[in-house]
Amino acid sequence: MKLAGAAAVRYFAKPEADRTGLLIYGSDAMRVALRRQEVIAALVGPAGEAEMRLARMPASDLRKDPAALTDAIKAQGFFPGARVVFLEDATDTSAPAVRAALEEWKPGDAAIIVTAGSLTAKSALRKLFEDHPNAYAAGIYDDPPGHDEVEAALRTAGLRDIGREAMTDLMALARELDPGDFRQTLEKIALYKHGDPAPLAPEDVDACAPVTIEADVDDVVHIVAEARMQELGPFLRRIEGQGINPVTICIGTTRHFRSLHAAASHPGGPASGIGSLRPPVNFKNRDRMVRQAESWGMHRLEQALTILTDTDLTLRSSSRAPTMAVMERALIRLAMLARR
Numbered sequence: 001m002k003l004a005g006a007a008a009v010r011y012f013a014k015p016e017a018d019r020t021g022l023l024i025y026g027s028d029a030m031r032v033a034l035r036r037q038e039v040i041a042a043l044v045g046p047a048g049e050a051e052m053r054l055a056r057m058p059a060s061d062l063r064k065d066p067a068a069l070t071d072a073i074k075a076q077g078f079f080p081g082a083r084v085v086f087l088e089d090a091t092d093t094s095a096p097a098v099r100a101a102l103e104e105w106k107p108g109d110a111a112i113i114v115t116a117g118s119l120t121a122k123s124a125l126r127k128l129f130e131d132h133p134n135a136y137a138a139g140i141y142d143d144p145p146g147h148d149e150v151e152a153a154l155r156t157a158g159l160r161d162i163g164r165e166a167m168t169d170l171m172a173l174a175r176e177l178d179p180g181d182f183r184q185t186l187e188k189i190a191l192y193k194h195g196d197p198a199p200l201a202p203e204d205v206d207a208c209a210p211v212t213i214e215a216d217v218d219d220v221v222h223i224v225a226e227a228r229m230q231e232l233g234p235f236l237r238r239i240e241g242q243g244i245n246p247v248t249i250c251i252g253t254t255r256h257f258r259s260l261h262a263a264a265s266h267p268g269g270p271a272s273g274i275g276s277l278r279p280p281v282n283f284k285n286r287d288r289m290v291r292q293a294e295s296w297g298m299h300r301l302e303q304a305l306t307i308l309t310d311t312d313l314t315l316r317s318s319s320r321a322p323t324m325a326v327m328e329r330a331l332i333r334l335a336m337l338a339r340r
Contacts, residue, residue: 002130003138006148011136012038013152017082019136020105021112023090023129025119026140031179035140036086036115038156043082043111051079055110059090066097073101073110083110090116095124102132145174145182157186161199168280169205175279185209202283217244217252218285224253224331225260225292227338236328246327247315253331254308261301263293270294296338304334 003011003022012035015022022039026032040054048054055072062068072085090098094114101112112135119126119139129137145153150170154162162170174182188208193200220239223231239249259277266273270293274281281289296304311330315323 001132001136003136006146008138009146009148009152011138013042013156015039015042015111017043017111018107018134019111020102020132020134021114021129022135023114023116023125023137024140025116025126025137027118028140028179029117031140032115032117034179034183035138036113040084040086040113043084043113045081048081048084051081052077053079053081053083055083055085057085057087059087059094062087062094062097066100069097069101069112070104073105073112075110085110085112087112087114090114090125092119092124095128098125099128102128102135145179147171150174153183153186157183157190159186159190159193159200161197163199163201165202165283166200166205169202169209169282172279172282173205173209206284217249218256220249220331221253221256222285222288222292224334225256225296225338227335229332229335232331232335233328236324236331240324246323247312249327250308250312250315250330253334254305254312257301257304257308257334260289260293260296261298261305263289264296264298264301300337304337307333307337 011022024032024035024039040048044053055075057068057072069085069087077083087094087098098112098114105112114125114129116125126137129135150167154160154170170186173185177185185208189200189204192208193204217239220232220235223235259274259281262277263270263273266276270290273293274286274290293301307330311326314321314326319326
């Protein structure tokens with residue numbers, strides 16, 4: 001059977017002990033590994049590996065001994081409790097051995113957890129689990145995590161009292177960070193809030209969030225939008241030394257000025273416009289962006305977007321002009337425009 005969406009998230013957190021097995025597949029090995037860890041931990045508990053109720057098996061072992069998987073699910077341990085056999089990095093060449101194990105499985109045998117990379121709809125391995133009446137197949141894709149997934153990750157980290165604005169910022173972080181970094185950030189926040197009964201606030205998220213390239217680009221964008229000319233040159237030298245690409249700066253600046261334009265042209269005014277943006281603006285920047293939208297006005301923001309569009313085309317063209325110099329010139333023009 002297939003698992004997807006919210007049903008998959010619920011199953012990963014609380015799998016059914018009487019299921020034959022689960023196939024988790026996807027192109028992002030980190031995302032697949034995190035889901036596999038979650039399922040296995042829920043099935044065997046924290047002492048499962050120490051009590052030898054978890055058996056790990058590389059799929060390559062099945063080439064030499066195709067019956068090894070069937071033997072492993074039938075093996076009896078010394079400790080009571082659910083058992084899991086984890087087959088790692090399976091491919092369609094593993095399908096015959098997996099099929100035999102699925103056919104031989106009986107209630108009381110170990111659950112079969114299989115991980116794989118990208119599998120097509122015609123994959124023999126996928127069909128085994130999708131067509132099985134008591135097993136599941138779950139595809140893990142590169143889409144940003146949804147609200148349910150973030151809430152499940154928060155519960156796993158021990159965070160339950162979350163303010164609305166803090167949840168908005170966590171959702172933004174989940175889109176920016178890869179899954180492993182996001183989970184580490186949640187663990188850091190949980191430690192930061194240990195013993196603090198107050199609801200999680202945006203300030204707590206900001207204190208624990210990692211510094212990213214986007215944050216550095218955001219700093220440049222605010223310098224330009226606020227016409228702080230004297231800061232622009234030194235800051236550009238700094239991020240150039242970090243290896244940030246001029247195209248990345250251009251994309252970030254264009255995104256910011258499009259948001260300001262949408263706010264400035266909103267019927268309810270810039271404050272309403274900033275509040276209606278999706279994804280939501282980080283709480284730290286809301287008032288700041290409202291002031292920028294009010295200062296610039298819709299027509300000057302349209303001029304700014306024209307400058308940025310021309311700059312983007314130049315950066316992506318075959319022009320021999322130094323790309324950082326092209327970007328710096330555009331940012332200086334924007335900062336001068338803001339002063340008018």
